[in-house]
Amino acid sequence: MRLKSQYIFVIGVVAVIVVYFLARTLLGGHGPNPAQAKTTAPIGMASVQVKLVPETLREYDVVLRGRTQATRAVQVKSETAGLVAEAPVLQGTVVPKGAILCRLAVDARQATLDREKANFRSMQLQQQANTELARKSFRSPTQVAQGQANLDSAQASVRAAEIALRQVDIRAPFAGVFDHRDAEIGNYLAPGQSCGMMIELNPLLIVGDVPETDAGKLKVGAGAAAVLVDGHSLSGRIRYVAHDADPATRTYHMEITVPNPQLAVRSGLSADVRIAAGSGPAHLVPVSALVLDSAGRQGVRYVTDDNRVAFAPVIVMEQTPQGAWVRGLAGPARVITVGQSYVAEGQKVRVAAAL
Structure with a gap:
């Protein structure tokens, strides 16, 4: 029976594959095993440059x-109502305590004070007469007490009128600079409105x-x-x-x-x-030696006595042209200055001194 052409082609392909694997097996037995060669080949040790950084006692500065x-900034406000009649101080002027910054119109305040003073003098005379008559038994103690109350009330009215008159002068509460004027001549100030700013x-x-x-x-x-x-x-x-x-x-x-x-x-x-x-131990390291670890902490990588890489988180105290003063290292440290970004903690390295 005659084979079909497609079968002959398949048999030929299979035969070629078999011959290829046989030849590879026979030839491979006389050469080195690539996998074994890979595992037995020496691994190159990473090389880093370090700088020996001593521990230094340094003043800590924030x-x-x-x-x-x-120190103080105060809006100087009016205690009474009235038109601004005078503005004797220019803004920006250095003034002593008590200097007049704004002066309101006196209006009827002086007249009120004069009236209260006259009333007070009248009450004084009446009380003197009551006292004299009481000594002669022509006034009762109640009448004398009433007269004294009237005298005290008149005296209080005088003090109130004097205060009202003094309030037309708006004065500096402390020595300083009259930095800004808020009221000009002719402005009406109600109680609580500002004359200006004192600093x-x-x-x-x-x-x-x-x-x-x-x-x-x-x-x-x-x-x-x-x-x-x-x-x-x-x-x-x-x-x-x-x-x-x-x-x-x-x-x-x-x-x-x-x-x-x-x-x-x-x-x-x-x-x-x-x-x-205060003061404490610190190290001066190159700014380029600062790196971040996998947790995002800032620090430096250094080499231990057995030439393995370690990481120390540090706090930068100050940056100077000579480098960064940090705290967080203990004792003298061999800080990696070249290659710190290409090694990992615990890795053994070949150490070269920094140039």
């Missing part, structure tokens, strides 16, 4: 951004917001230094650190008092603030 602020610049405040990681390091009375945007340097002491954090920023408000006797420093200037917060 560094933050702040701004100058007036106190000596002493001056430097305020800022401290991160929650540093808030516990600050103490009231601790020394602080600030450098303003114009290069002016100030020094003072902490007077207040908040105990309740801002719910939005999780920061704590802080105030520093600094002397400003010449009122040369204005309110609202930006400042770089440095506050002493």
